Structure formats: structure tokens, C-alpha cells
Amino acid sequence: MRQSQPARAAVRTVLGDIPAAELGVCDAHDHLFFRSPQLPGQELDDPEAATQELCAFRELGGQAVVQWSPFGTARRTDALPQVSRDAGVHIVAATGLHQAAHCAPGVLERVTHRLAELFVAELTEGVRRDEDPDGPAEPVRAGLIKVAGAFHGLDAHARQVMTAAAEAHHATGAPIAVHHELGTAPLDVLDLLCGRLAVPPTSVVLGHLNRSPDLRVQREAAESGAFLAFDGPSRANHATDWRLFDSLVTLAASGHADQVLIGADTTTAAARAASGGGPGMPFLLRVLRPRIVRELGEEVANAFFVANPARAFAVEWR
Structure with missing residues (x-):
């Protein structure tokens, strides 16, 4: 297993920076608040429902959630601090930009000419x-930059956003x-992020x-040194559950167990366990984690849910 982050590395949560060792059992990719033109009528926009879902996750031992909702997706950073306090769960918020199709109308026109500036400001000053990208900052700083590729390649939008993300990372x-x-x-x-744009692979999380x-x-991809996120349980049409363990076993056997992250990626109200029918966040600890323990052992399960996210999201902030 890789060594842990230096002691001064911190995870930037919506309630402030915490030592990486305090992150705990982590859902490494999820959404408490999210809105997309591609998912009409399935918006995640209810603080009470978000709190209920987090409480259900906490009751099973969950301690942290990383929200990958970037700028332009109604990420509700105004509500995240109170949700975190009420549920007793660490939350990490995101800056960045999704695919153009997922952005609210008018977002791209307002921000694409100054993406790096926006990302840096949201990481260091507040989201x-x-x-209103020109309005006052919320008292919440982002802890990661979310970007998105295209289908089987990178379109011009993806390259522009990733170039800005690399600048913000540096x-x-x-x-x-x-x-x-x-x-x-x-x-x-x-090739783009770690090759041409010189982002260290250990600062990259490859999702889905x-x-x-x-x-x-x-x-x-694992041989590059990047983190690999497996997320979205029970989406059978995405080959998540029934092929997941082929990937996990192969990566563990190849010496890459210390790069795997697990998340639920709950993007619709119907997918929540507490209020929508599931499987939601609790599925990770109620079903997946015990299966991982049976298949790969407690040490590997702890790496997936505790040690790896603590390294993936901990930063010696500049």
C-alpha cells in the first residue's frame, strides 16, 4: 500500500479544512444537490432529503461524502454547511464545469472566457x-475540480475546461x-491532463x-498512478454491479488496490434510498462493502473506503 499524505495535507470540506486522517469512511463520488437539463423533474434540491440520505449513510458507518456537482448544476453550497452539521458527515464541494449539455442555460456564456480564474477563486476564496459568478462568495470553499470528457474522446469543450482545471490545479x-x-x-x-498539461497522476480521479x-x-489507467473511481451501484444498464468485481479483483491482483475509490453517484431524486426507493448512498456500506470484504479482505475494503480517499482528496494547499 502507498504511504499516507504528509501530516500537513488537508481535505477542504464545506466546514473548513480537516486533516486527511479525519475524513473517515468516504463515499468518494456522489451528489446531494444536482440539476441538469438532461434530467428534467429529477432535480436534487431538497436539503431535508439530502440530510435524510446522509443520516442513513452515517448510521451504517459513513463519515464523509465528496459531492462532484460543479458550477452551473445547482450544487446548493448555501445549504451544504447546515446539511453537514445536521447529519454529522463531512462534505467536500466541487468547482469545475460539466459537459455543456448538463449546464444551466446561459452558464457557458458567462464563464468560459475565465474558467481558471473562477476555479481558483472557488477553491481559495469561496464558491x-x-x-451569479460575479456575486459575493459563499462562506464555503471547494475541495476539488470537476471536469468531464466526451464519448470515446475529448471535444473542444472538454479540452478547454480541462486546460483551465490544470491551471487551477497548478x-x-x-x-x-x-x-x-x-x-x-x-x-x-x-494524455491531456498528465501529459501535455503536467498534472501529477496522483492528483487525478478518473470516474465512472x-x-x-x-x-x-x-x-x-491505473499504471499511470491516477485514482480510479467506481461509482453508480445498481445501474445494471451501465454494467456496474455485475462486472464491478471483475475490475476490483483484477486491479487488486495487479497491485493497484491503493488507487480504487468507491462512490454511489446519486444523481436523481428517485435514486435516493431515504426518500426515493434507492439504492442511494447506504448501498455502499450495506451491500458493497461486505461483498468487498468477502472477496478481497478487510484491509482492501478499508483502503477503498478510508485510506484511498484520504490521499486522493488531501492537498498541501497553496
């Missing part, structure tokens, strides 16, 4: 309201988390890799 040290459309193009992302269960590509 802006999605509808200015702050913040990790970059990547949405891969249907799990594709992780090697293209690594379970949606394209190509074991050779996953292993090649």
Missing part, C-alpha cells in the same frame, strides 16, 4: 452562486475529478470507469 494543488461519458476515454484524459468494463484499459 459563487451558479447564477495554482492551488487541488485534485481534478473526471466524468467519463459511459466510462470511455480515460487514456485520452491522462465501471461503465465501460474494459479491464485492460482500467489496468493501463
